[in-house]
Amino acid sequence: MVKEGIEDWRRNQQDVEVNNRKEWYPVSGERVEWSYKLLNVLEFDSSRKRMSVIVRNEEGKLLLFCKGADSVMFERLAENGREYEKETREHVNEYADTGLRTLILAYRKLSEEEYTLFNEKFTEAKNAVSANRQELIDEVTEEIEKDMILLGATAVEDKLQQGVPECIDKLAQAGIKIWVLTGDKMETAINIGYACSLLREGMKQILVSLDTEEITTVEKTGDKNVIAKASKQSVLQQITEGKSLVANSGSEAFALIIDGKSLAYALDDGVKNLFLDLAIGCASVICCRSSPKQKALVTRLVKDGIHKTTLAIGDGANDVGMLQEADIGIGISGVEGMQAVMSSDIAIAQFRFLERLLLVHGHWCYRRISSMICYFFYKNVTFGITLFLYEAHSSFSGQTAYNDWFLSLYNVFFTSLPVIAMGVFDQDVSARLCLKFPLLYQEGVQNSLFSWRRIVGWMLNGVSSAVIIYYFCARTGAVIIDSTWLVFGFGALLVVHWSWGRDALIFLL
Amino acid sequence: MEEGRSTASAIEADSVSLSQRRSNFIYQFTQQSLPACKPVLSPVWVVSVFFVVGVIFIPVGIGCLHASRSVVEIAYRYDVECIPAPFRGNKLAYIANDFIPKNCTKHLKVPRSMKAPIYVYYQLDNYYQNHRRYVKSRSDRQLLHGLEYPDIGLCTPEDVINGLPVVPCGLVAWSMFNDTFSFFRGVHELNVNRKNIAWKSDRDHKFGKHVFPFNFQNGSLIGGARLDPNIPLSDQEDLIVWMRTSALPSFRKLYGRIEEDLDADDTISVKLLNNYNTYSFSGSKKIVLSTSSWLGGHNNFLGIAYLSIGSSFIFVAFLFLMLHIQNPRSYVDTSNISWNWKHISD
Numbered sequence: 001m002v003k004e005g006i007e008d009w010r011r012n013q014q015d016v017e018v019n020n021r022k023e024w025y026p027v028s029g030e031r032v033e034w035s036y037k038l039l040n041v042l043e044f045d046s047s048r049k050r051m052s053v054i055v056r057n058e059e060g061k062l063l064l065f066c067k068g069a070d071s072v073m074f075e076r077l078a079e080n081g082r083e084y085e086k087e088t089r090e091h092v093n094e095y096a097d098t099g100l101r102t103l104i105l106a107y108r109k110l111s112e113e114e115y116t117l118f119n120e121k122f123t124e125a126k127n128a129v130s131a132n133r134q135e136l137i138d139e140v141t142e143e144i145e146k147d148m149i150l151l152g153a154t155a156v157e158d159k160l161q162q163g164v165p166e167c168i169d170k171l172a173q174a175g176i177k178i179w180v181l182t183g184d185k186m187e188t189a190i191n192i193g194y195a196c197s198l199l200r201e202g203m204k205q206i207l208v209s210l211d212t213e214e215i216t217t218v219e220k221t222g223d224k225n226v227i228a229k230a231s232k233q234s235v236l237q238q239i240t241e242g243k244s245l246v247a248n249s250g251s252e253a254f255a256l257i258i259d260g261k262s263l264a265y266a267l268d269d270g271v272k273n274l275f276l277d278l279a280i281g282c283a284s285v286i287c288c289r290s291s292p293k294q295k296a297l298v299t300r301l302v303k304d305g306i307h308k309t310t311l312a313i314g315d316g317a318n319d320v321g322m323l324q325e326a327d328i329g330i331g332i333s334g335v336e337g338m339q340a341v342m343s344s345d346i347a348i349a350q351f352r353f354l355e356r357l358l359l360v361h362g363h364w365c366y367r368r369i370s371s372m373i374c375y376f377f378y379k380n381v382t383f384g385i386t387l388f389l390y391e392a393h394s395s396f397s398g399q400t401a402y403n404d405w406f407l408s409l410y411n412v413f414f415t416s417l418p419v420i421a422m423g424v425f426d427q428d429v430s431a432r433l434c435l436k437f438p439l440l441y442q443e444g445v446q447n448s449l450f451s452w453r454r455i456v457g458w459m460l461n462g463v464s465s466a467v468i469i470y471y472f473c474a475r476t477g478a479v480i481i482d483s484t485w486l487v488f489g490f491g492a493l494l495v496v497h498w499s500w501g502r503d504a505l506i507f508l509l
Numbered sequence: 510m511e512e513g514r515s516t517a518s519a520i521e522a523d524s525v526s527l528s529q530r531r532s533n534f535i536y537q538f539t540q541q542s543l544p545a546c547k548p549v550l551s552p553v554w555v556v557s558v559f560f561v562v563g564v565i566f567i568p569v570g571i572g573c574l575h576a577s578r579s580v581v582e583i584a585y586r587y588d589v590e591c592i593p594a595p596f597r598g599n600k601l602a603y604i605a606n607d608f609i610p611k612n613c614t615k616h617l618k619v620p621r622s623m624k625a626p627i628y629v630y631y632q633l634d635n636y637y638q639n640h641r642r643y644v645k646s647r648s649d650r651q652l653l654h655g656l657e658y659p660d661i662g663l664c665t666p667e668d669v670i671n672g673l674p675v676v677p678c679g680l681v682a683w684s685m686f687n688d689t690f691s692f693f694r695g696v697h698e699l700n701v702n703r704k705n706i707a708w709k710s711d712r713d714h715k716f717g718k719h720v721f722p723f724n725f726q727n728g729s730l731i732g733g734a735r736l737d738p739n740i741p742l743s744d745q746e747d748l749i750v751w752m753r754t755s756a757l758p759s760f761r762k763l764y765g766r767i768e769e770d771l772d773a774d775d776t777i778s779v780k781l782l783n784n785y786n787t788y789s790f791s792g793s794k795k796i797v798l799s800t801s802s803w804l805g806g807h808n809n810f811l812g813i814a815y816l817s818i819g820s821s822f823i824f825v826a827f828l829f830l831m832l833h834i835q836n837p838r839s840y841v842d843t844s845n846i847s848w849n850w851k852h853i854s855d
Contacts, residue, residue: 425539
């Protein structure tokens, strides 16, 4: 129960009412309330990185309140609004270093004319149906969100889910490479990296960012082309340096940390292959301040560049692009809504379930599918080739060796249930052991159970089974044979042959 | 950090027991670990299993071979021999001509003493009774119900002759074997029991007791035997035996049983009527007299198969033993486990 501070009392589409818990009217005992009329909401956008509201207070004054990321908010403060800027920056860095998510708050008083002008243009922009609607809106909001007075900073602890570090540890042991693509600041991201054991003590960090002094000086000039060129140059240089560092070192582990601005240049056509090479050489990669589009682009780069299976896991609406781009997209259902879940291939409830999903069920599934496919081919090859061999003895007239019912039901009754039972239930090791030895997962990654050698081996096994069955029956039954005996003989010998022959083959192979 | 880890492991331990409780039954059903011997394929096991199985198979093979060899079989091909000399060049004319007498007498020598019952078979070779068109050309319903069952379309061309249906219809019945045999030891005729040669189930349930041959072999082409229209189908055992189509092109069908013993070096005279036409498709006919053992007729295959498998198993057991002695690999040695191989390096 909140004992102090401002409390959100009531809110609807037009009004917001807040209470002050510590103040109340001395006579009536009621709490002091302030109500505001909500006029406009300038919504959050990942490119703007801020959001604002325009309200009119009880006295009729117009106010613009804005909150957003520090990189965009500090630029927009008025000259006389930067009273505690230095301390706020320090505080914000402190917060980020402890892994908290920070926001800067600011406000501005508006005059009536300014507001009416803005409202007109804003409504017009919002009602536009052209393709550049977003740009029109951005333009209008750009005009009004400036010259603000700094209010302060907030920090929110975004707790890491339970079991995440252990999960990531296990997956790394299983030989899975893990990258983190986040929208947080670099310090927050690094902190989270240490928290979930992606970054370990003794790992060398390679930082690629555009926060250097030379870049900031170039940015002050304001010339877009020059900035772009210089930034690209800087990024390229940092990446090449990183590559040589990785190449020259021996067995050290490297971590690559790159921020959103540099990522935009690193994903350019000339640079992206170098970037990919560098990233592959590092044990962990963290991309901070990345926009949803960049997340998707990085995923696509990895998918197309390495040609291995990629899995993306995320829980928010900003992960949707990434989830759809990856080979397998896993959405975590939870606090951030169902957007990720709706656009994913598989949805789980907590991050730590991924461990079981991959190491236990993924492992079993691979084994089951590969052996079931081979078994299906084997049984049909055996069946077909006995029929084929019989043709030679029936004057090639098309007479089948088996009863019609047997032909139809072979695949339905006689051979479907055992194969399906194996495909659904087979576990080579128990779940406990799968989790205990994560390296067993590599069996699936390297496709060791479904190589051409195995497939051809099963087929040849089928052919030899068929030949043995047919000639055993035909020669054993010799001349006093009837078609019904052939059926029973085939069936019995199939069963007998299967077990010992296969064991012998396993040993030999 | 540490706190997080300990709670995580505590939760893991808790969840293990929870899931165990919940899915214990399902796990036991689907993972069926029966208390059986589950041999890990270690060299000791493999060598001993191969050796034991080999040692078991060899006496079985010897037994089967012995049984097969104890069977005395006399097989004599008579279809070429029984054509009189002037017709050797034109066999078809000979067989088609009804006026040429088809009698033939041949002498068979009994190699070893044969105990009753002695089975008399006729063997046909290169005769594809398993040809698809042939196998379909019959009507089992008609065999059971006779003229009441009119739907005999599958039996063409032997379904209707001169507007009247044929009972039994179809090519299978039409091509019935019609050579006859009688056996003599010296002057004394050996009694051939021609009853009980068909399957009992066929006699009782497949051929009607009130169905009589009708309009049979009345067409221009005679395919084989004629049937007595006064005897019901369930008693026409030769027909029943013939209607059991064979699966392979070389087959024997039971003709009858001789209920007397034959001694070694006896000479049996066979008086046969060479009626059946196997000349147009270069088939061959043989008369076979055979005793039988617990394993059936004369067939060395099973015995040889068991012997060869048994001996190859013993050979393989020996080979593996030599290999194991040469390259022993203890359980502790993990260098050959697949993920310790050189190329899986990750």
